Amino acid sequence: KKFTVGDYLAQRLAEIGICHHFVVPGDYNLILLDKLSANPNLTEIGCANELNCSMAAEGYARANGASVCVVTFSVGALSAFNGTGSAYAENLPLILVSGSPNTNDAGQFHILHHTLGNGDYTYQYEMAKKITCCAVAVARAEEAPRLIDRAIRHALLARKPCYIEIPTNLAGASCVRPGPISAVTDYVVSDPAALEAAGNCASEYLSGKLKPVILVGPKLRRAGAEAELLRLAEAMGCAVAVQPAAKGMFPEDHPQFVGIFWGQVSTGAADTIVHWADALICVGTIFNDYSTVGWTAVPDIPLMAADMDHVTFPGAHFSRVRLPEFLGRLAEQVSFNDTTMVEYNRLRPDPLHLHVAAPEDALTRKEISRQVQDMMGPKTSLFVETGDSWFNGIQLKLPQGAQFEIEMQWGHIGWSIPASFGYALHYPERRTIVMVGDGSFQVTAQEVSQMVRFRIPITIILINNRGYTIEVEIHDGSYNKIKNWDYAMLIRAFNSTDGDAKGLVANTAGELAEAIAIAAKHDGGPTLIECTIDQDDCSRELITWGHYVASANARPPRHQRE
Ligand SMILES: C/C(NCc1cnc(C)nc1N)=C(/S)[C@H](O)COP(=O)(O)OP(=O)(O)O
Numbered sequence: 001k002k003f004t005v006g007d008y009l010a011q012r013l014a015e016i017g018i019c020h021h022f023v024v025p026g027d028y029n030l031i032l033l034d035k036l037s038a039n040p041n042l043t044e045i046g047c048a049n050e051l052n053c054s055m056a057a058e059g060y061a062r063a064n065g066a067s068v069c070v071v072t073f074s075v076g077a078l079s080a081f082n083g084t085g086s087a088y089a090e091n092l093p094l095i096l097v098s099g100s101p102n103t104n105d106a107g108q109f110h111i112l113h114h115t116l117g118n119g120d121y122t123y124q125y126e127m128a129k130k131i132t133c134c135a136v137a138v139a140r141a142e143e144a145p146r147l148i149d150r151a152i153r154h155a156l157l158a159r160k161p162c163y164i165e166i167p168t169n170l171a172g173a174s175c176v177r178p179g180p181i182s183a184v185t186d187y188v189v190s191d192p193a194a195l196e197a198a199g200n201c202a203s204e205y206l207s208g209k210l211k212p213v214i215l216v217g218p219k220l221r222r223a224g225a226e227a228e229l230l231r232l233a234e235a236m237g238c239a240v241a242v243q244p245a246a247k248g249m250f251p252e253d254h255p256q257f258v259g260i261f262w263g264q265v266s267t268g269a270a271d272t273i274v275h276w277a278d279a280l281i282c283v284g285t286i287f288n289d290y291s292t293v294g295w296t297a298v299p300d301i302p303l304m305a306a307d308m309d310h311v312t313f314p315g316a317h318f319s320r321v322r323l324p325e326f327l328g329r330l331a332e333q334v335s336f337n338d339t340t341m342v343e344y345n346r347l348r349p350d351p352l353h354l355h356v357a358a359p360e361d362a363l364t365r366k367e368i369s370r371q372v373q374d375m376m377g378p379k380t381s382l383f384v385e386t387g388d389s390w391f392n393g394i395q396l397k398l399p400q401g402a403q404f405e406i407e408m409q410w411g412h413i414g415w416s417i418p419a420s421f422g423y424a425l426h427y428p429e430r431r432t433i434v435m436v437g438d439g440s441f442q443v444t445a446q447e448v449s450q451m452v453r454f455r456i457p458i459t460i461i462l463i464n465n466r467g468y469t470i471e472v473e474i475h476d477g478s479y480n481k482i483k484n485w486d487y488a489m490l491i492r493a494f495n496s497t498d499g500d501a502k503g504l505v506a507n508t509a510g511e512l513a514e515a516i517a518i519a520a521k522h523d524g525g526p527t528l529i530e531c532t533i534d535q536d537d538c539s540r541e542l543i544t545w546g547h548y549v550a551s552a553n554a555r556p557p558r559h560q561r562e
């Protein structure tokens, strides 16, 4: 049986641990799709469109470590670029594969369908270079092994997406078989001298400091260093604060967890402790406009920042120091100093006694949060969508074992529906819950039909506040209004005659409790619960945060100031 370029790609994808490949077919990729589905280790997952396909792959990569999205040329890839951008911003090795024109067409100046019609076939590859860590276009079958291995290796090492373009007439062309996968997957260990020097520099940075705090950022998990961080935190005994996009990357039931550090909208007394510290160990942190509340919450002491493959101090930088190895080494050498925990225990806020609404009470944002809190257990994975769901979700306490997913760097509304679908395919034994607003839901609603098709029992808490409330709080206008849907009824449309999803409406606290009880027992497919709340019922945190972000957006151009 002929071994082809498509078989080579399929084998490499399977060898790096991918079990599901997300696809939308098109005549430039059909032969390639045949080769992928011929590989027994790969299960084909069709998506309703390429935006959702790429976002499903983004979510799958959060669970699986790497993922692949296979689309057709131009009309497919340009939509998939959005999920690829998300994977770049969120540090996920998503492999974007696109079919492309027959290798003879460019040289014959043919005009082809799906293209711009100007005879240029390089624009997609050029665009892909900007949003991936490595982009390759296979022009001859002989070079396919080298290019495929290179792109995948770069993506795995950098935790960034890569791009592989395969012409429609090469997917089935003969190709040699691959060598050991270790050539692709073996990571680059830290440089021993740099690791040693960075460790010594950390000791210097910490010596003499009285009040060290650890601040955890979202790149910790992407670097695979959660276990080493836990060891370091327990060796120091200090307070551990977490950035909002890193929620769940340090256990919230741990005695040293002091809350989410998010400036004015922090939880617990995280901001008090972080600002009280005289040494801040930042691990995988990202200080962007959203996580610093419009630049009002940037730590103001000299900090030490350990990133995925380098460490910087107030006076030194060390390249090729991998985060797991660095934190592991630090855990061996630091001295115990729980000053910030002693202080925190004097500041620890009393647990919130959330008002329990009466069953007949109209549903409110607070009551939804209270009931979602009660849903959560060790097997819960909670996805929170861009919108007030960020603030509602971040306030929740994660029980031991619960996971949390947020897309705070890219922030594409609608991400949570396809992403939770992709994620849940890898974790069928977990109970995935999505908190999503009405506006976001309208962007990618079609992927609920894939949850129906593949019978994935995701619980979707759809918070219908009649429009784009987060935008209203940043800057209101007519554009923040949207057409209301009968969201629960949509499920009947997606079920058609062979689906087993449930669409429920909750207008009161009692109806929500009933709907959640039904969802907890339903596993034949998703349960969508449409929760109607007042359109002005949004979190205090959103309003506060929105004002600061709006003023950051409004800073006058520099030349106007002079
Ligand atoms: C329109 C936009 N952001 C701008 C935006 C526009 N387009 C994309 C793809 N991503 C974005 N974040 C946002 S946050 C809406 O308020 C979301 O509305 P909804 O899902 O209904 O949530 P809230 O009501 O809680 O805000």
Ligand SMILES: [Mg+2]
Residues within 6 Å of the ligand: 387, 437, 438, 439, 463, 464, 465, 466, 467, 468, 469
């Ligand atoms: Mg809304």
